[in-house]
Amino acid sequence: MKFDIERPYEPKNSEYRFDSFASGKTLLNKKKNILPPMGWNSWNAFGSGNTEKLTKIMADCFIELGLDKLGYKYLVLDDGCYLPERVDGKVANEETKFSQGFKALSDYIHSKGLKFGMYNDVGTNLCAGAYVGTCGHEETDAQCYVNWGVDFLKVDNCYYPWDNATFSDAQNARYVYAPNIKSISLEKVSDEADGKASNTNTAIKSAASDGVLWGEGAYVKEDYVTSIGTFDGTGPEHSPVGPLSSELRFIISEAPGEYLLKVEYSTGREVGVGSWLQIGINRAESAEADIVYDDFVEETKNGSFAWTEPIKISISHGENIIRIMNHRRQENTLCSYAKLLEGLNKADPNHNIILSLCEWGKTQPHQWGYKVGDSWRILNDITFRVGADGDPGHADWESDYTPGVAPQYNKAVIMDEFAGLDLGWNDPDMMMIGMDGLDMTQCATHMAMWCIMNSPLMLGLDLRRVNKGDDIYTIITNTDLIALNQDRLGIQGKRIYCSNIVTDPSTTYVRDNKRVDAVAKPLSDGSVALAFFNLDKDNKSDSQITISKDDIISFIGNKMVNKECFEKAGSYEIRNLWTKETATNSDGKFTAPVLEPCGNYVIKITPV
């Protein structure tokens, strides 16, 4: 189908649709069982000032520091490496900063035994503005990346034409919100039994009084329903757990047969009110809807309401649900990333390119990202004050928005059920260890958090600033912590204690950092890693905190390799993953000391 910038890619089959997000089925033979990637990304270190020379130096540093022996292997060029426009329809290297071209750089990195990563965007432009986004060029770009020997692709979401993404037209909201809905009408065409024309009156059902709101977001305003769509997950306001989109549903009690359905609507081009309507029918408890309409409707003016053309539908025996919805925010983005994956598969059916979805959590990718990707960003950036050559950049522990270790951790820590070897990994962004603004305690806790949460471990500093044996080196090379992240059981740690809440610590979204958390992670050798984090940057923790083996089992027993062995062990070996000291515990109660502000205590508990 010819590319049309006005039309989002069509979901190819039901597996691209919202109803299949929980199916666990990947698309396009996407390979799984890949542990969290480890490496270095240029953005936090050098911003758009990264160069070929700097990247080669970083590759050399990997070897000198022995990082390659510890699992760090991907060197990823982020934004700022391309010419601002395509050359003969293809992306090309910025000639001053990357004079030898990407293949030469790729060869250099591969010669060191490392892997080469690059960056692009599913929109029309990259975030820094270059008009080289993959939108409409997926096959061409994929071929280039394969030709250059790319092993990792980070793909951003700026200038995305089919959602109101960064730099996109704000009116693109028309794609991702349903219109305001006032009512539906059902006119019977024929009986199911004999197919004869019916003389039943048309039934009008009010959205406000007859409709049922499903999910979260949509609400009744005056006599209509508005905000039918999916939450924007870029900011830290919403929990990632629970319903993240909404629909208007009508439970139909009419007799089986053929009907003409019409919808009374009013369009807009802003957050909450769009022009794209999806109508699905779920018949007799079927899990997937029969999509009977999925397109723009004719736009109305000044908030006035109009009726759609009649849509022929069939109602069967049993419960039928008419769903008025718009899941295109998620489906459009999924289709775009799928298009790129298709291109990669066509260019090399045997490729092992890691696909890192960088749409900042906007479309709630933890629900669908596994189908096409290996990791998905969960929020906007962890820092907006990136470094440059000679400038380490700036990091914060916390903020009211997404910058900071704590905001990213606070969301990722309750997303463990969305990650795994058969899925992929939540990505709370590249690490900020080594940037100004974080002290060594905070850097150490940052590393421990990212490791136990199975996050991708992407260093973001100028590695020339690291010397073997210094504090940063000690933190980023902690083999015990890295082993947690790379444990072959592939289970993200679960928060099993949170000091300032009484609700379920594993799923409650907490943004108040005056607290201590405990996170437990089952390991492939039958051990459990237990980490305590003091999120408070001003105060020590109030007291020691004790977690029992029963606490641990109640939360992660079902994920343990040998729960019974852990439960019934007479004693446990406790290994402190920072000091490397070991001790024996025989009461099954594991106590963290009072923690410094932003401090952590991480132990590995092995049943004896």
Next chain:
Amino acid sequence: MYSDKKYLSRGEFIEQLGYSIEEAIELGIAETEDRLFFEKNIERRTAVRIIHEYMKRCLNLPDLDDISEAEKLKDLYDCHICVNHIAQVFCRGIMNEYKPGEFGLKCYISKEEAKNIAKRINDIRGLTC
């Protein structure tokens, strides 16, 4: 210096700082795309990038740590690569809100505003000499 057009081009904006486009690229104040779009109207988000890089590289001004004043701009985080440029330039008073509570990332810079920006940069330049 200025053409008769209502808005300033990227090239004119860079020249206002006292550099040719090639000099500016060499110094790291401008990027390759600025050469490509030399004659296009400059958007405020591009202007803050250039001004910020000029402040750092030519005036040796360190970034302000406290950028809380910029957080009242509701479009501050709309462009994740522009956030710090906007914050630094706004908090130093070089560029103001486009309209109350909004920076106006994609709005063009008028001749009048360009003169005001030039004056404020000169004031800062005077303070750093």
